[in-house]
Amino acid sequence: MSVNILAGEVGVVAATALRELAARAVGVLPVAEYADGAPLPWSVVGDGGWDLVGVPGDGAASLRDLVEIAQTWGEFCVPLPLLPTILAKRWSAAARERTGPVTVSVAAPGRPPGRFLAPYLGEPEVVLALGLGAGEDRVAPPAVAARDGFAPTLRLAETDLRSAFSAEAAREQAVVWAAEAVGCARRTLRDSVGYARDRHQFDRPIGSFQAVKHRLARAHEQVELAESALLWAVAAPADTARPVRFAVDSSIGVLQTAIQVHGGMGFTWEMGIHFFLRHVLTLRELVRGVGL
Template identity: 30%
Template sequence: MRFELTDEQAGFGRALGDLLARADTVGVARAWAEGDTGPGLGLWKRLADQGVNALVVPEEAGGMGGSLVDLVVAHEVLGHHLAVGPWIEASAFLATALTGEALEAVAAGAVATVALPPHVPFALDGDVAEVVYAGTADGLLRARVGEIRASVDTTRRLAEVSAEAGADHAAGPEVSRLAGARTSTTGEVAAFDVAVLACSAQLVGCGERLLADTVAYAKQRRQFGREIGSYQAVKHQLADVRIALDFARPLVLGAALGEVPASAAKVAAADAAYLASRVGLQVHGAIGYTREFDLGLWITRVRALVGAWGTPAYHRGQVLATLTGSAR
């Protein structure tokens, strides 16, 4: 089966990429990491105006009624350009799990986030979000933000949350089946898997950016009178990254079409992006370790996303369960 984007989907991806390319996303990310969230929130609004938050929200709830492939296209671009904020939480999980006015608020561009133990123990950027949810045994509830924890990715702040006493449910109880539920009680793709899919797409986008920047550097850096990219040892490593990303993307698109388990897409995307970060760091050498060099922002983003929305061990276990017929 071939997984190809339509002209409309490809054009949407290019439009988002052009918007983010003009937005100085590296500067926005560095400001966000230092606590200056103004530029990031401004960019959030611009992306919301383009419909990113509303992509998979039904039209009757104020959304665009798009497909999961549309969501994948958007999140790969977000990863490629290092967009900050709880995009996976808002535009993927909550846009699928919420109902009523809560869903309409997300579609309209509200900055929303969620903690979903055990796989998502903290609410990303909970101190910045307009509304915070917590997954409980009874479903999603509005939550209060507690202690803020640091992440290996300085652009991500992780908030401890607790459900508010007497809070109304924001969605049905099916969203509380977190540990590997592949479908909801209605037979639709579970909100958790939609978030896993978005995370996978962001990993592919990060990997592509790391590869592009590393190839550009290998063409510029000279050693012993030659570009380092002309050495076979470097070429082979870069080729391995290219192959890994090219194998991961069809799995992500296949998962969006329901042909591949979301966990398989996450495993492949995480492995490919992590390989891209390792090779990028090795090719760049010591400069890749410095905080001033932009490459490190994508390396730490990849490191964070690899464990986000389910660890590699968890998703490998889900793939094994699917293959052996024991998946729930």
Template identity: 30%
Template sequence: MKFVLDAEQRLFGDTLDKLLAGADVPATVRSGAAGPRRALWSAIARAGVFALAVPERHGGAGTHPVELVTAMHELGRHAVPGPIVETVAAAALIDRLGDTGLADAWLPRIADGTAVVSLALPPAVPHALDADLADLVLTVGDGRVRTGVPEGTALTSLDPGRRPFRVSPGDLLADGPEAVAAAYDLGALACAAQHLGVGRRLLEVSVEYARTRRQFGRPIGEFQAVKHRLADALVGLEFARPLIHGAALAHGSDTFARDVSAAKVAAADAAYAAALAALQVHGAIGYTDEYDPSLWIRKARALRSAWGSPADHRARVAAAL
């Protein structure tokens, strides 16, 4: 047993980290313009992220859940906008539907980043992100997969990195309740990993802020009330990570759905707690729109209820007990 990322997996995460650190992601989020978003998407795809959810016969790298959660964690740490999780889940959905026409048309393009796919999977995922910019929009109901038709303009999310659209069902593409369930599980896992990355970044910036921000003649990080809040945030995040890795390793086994839900609950609670701690430690500046960490604080709230609420996932764990 070796239950830690191997050297290659760590290198993959570090490479993504460096790539995204130099990409000025906050500016891309704030501008809301399609061009920079598409460029960022292509860069991520070139690094191999979307290929991790696409079989080799369709131009991908085969499904690699551990690498996938590693990537999603980094994308969360850098607050990458857009339907990343949705595209990953759509890849799993299209692959499992067994419709060769659909698979041949879309999977290679998902892998190489030329297709952005958005997906609504009501009731847990009622809206499709960036549906106006996506190359393909899917919506699911009663185990049936249809194209999704965006309605009107984007709804306003608390997180400026998310542009949700209402979609109405279009053409019927395929029937496949099992494929839908598999897509939901993989999406929830990817979302949990992304959320954990958001929480990690918020803890990092909060520690840095507490070390340098001075009040009463000393760094506020000297005060126990601040220390303990950040220590608790770390504890939560530290114990969500092994649940995510454990669920990734359970991909394809009959405990996958349960393990994903366990990971989603822990990641949602830990990342959200880290966000509230970050907000409190930063004081008023963290409550401003212009301060970059607030992008992560807002994303932490949005992701808590994305891809199944903590209550939904607790209920799934309880059902498995």
């Protein structure tokens, strides 16, 4: 059994269950139909206790397990603060006392001074964890200074409150966000392959043309290497930033390819690839904000 490469039982079980929940809620829907809505109520994941999967103790998920969960979750781009809640409840006792969702805020390079970024802040029931292994361990009610509507599936808000992270909590948060990005990339690659199989031009599926096929092959290479970068990030506490950045940047590359492969549909709002792209571009901001 290879400890650092294969996910443990907790990770596999949780990822499988969450895949089923998300697939039941949004499986056949185009992302454009649910990006602005609430396709999955919090109670569905909360009642199952999936937000507590990382809480320290016997049978807690390892970081590798969280990567498995985040990659799976990322494939659906569901607007629900599951991943920040898992991290907050892993690192904060005050967050664990809440039954509902909890988010975190990180630095916001390039924004007004004193402003911090928090995904899903201002969404129903969401509170902000202020101490993740560092600082004062308490939660704060949502204090939204401004909304950032760029990524509808991440519901980003600016706030004046900053979550304090221990070095390890920050590292884990960055790895989990990177894993979510890789999940987005894997999903859009799969959609792009499906589109290239169905879409015909010159009486042939466009995926049979090498110009298109090789682009998708390169996207597959990027997804594979991005996933390997996550394994590296998990295993190398002193060297996490490089693989995390690689994973996120590669995922953005895959999203760009997906738009190109979808041709004239690729840059339409309704096709919806842009929701994944906006999601991953925003994850990159969050990863930078948490210090990696």
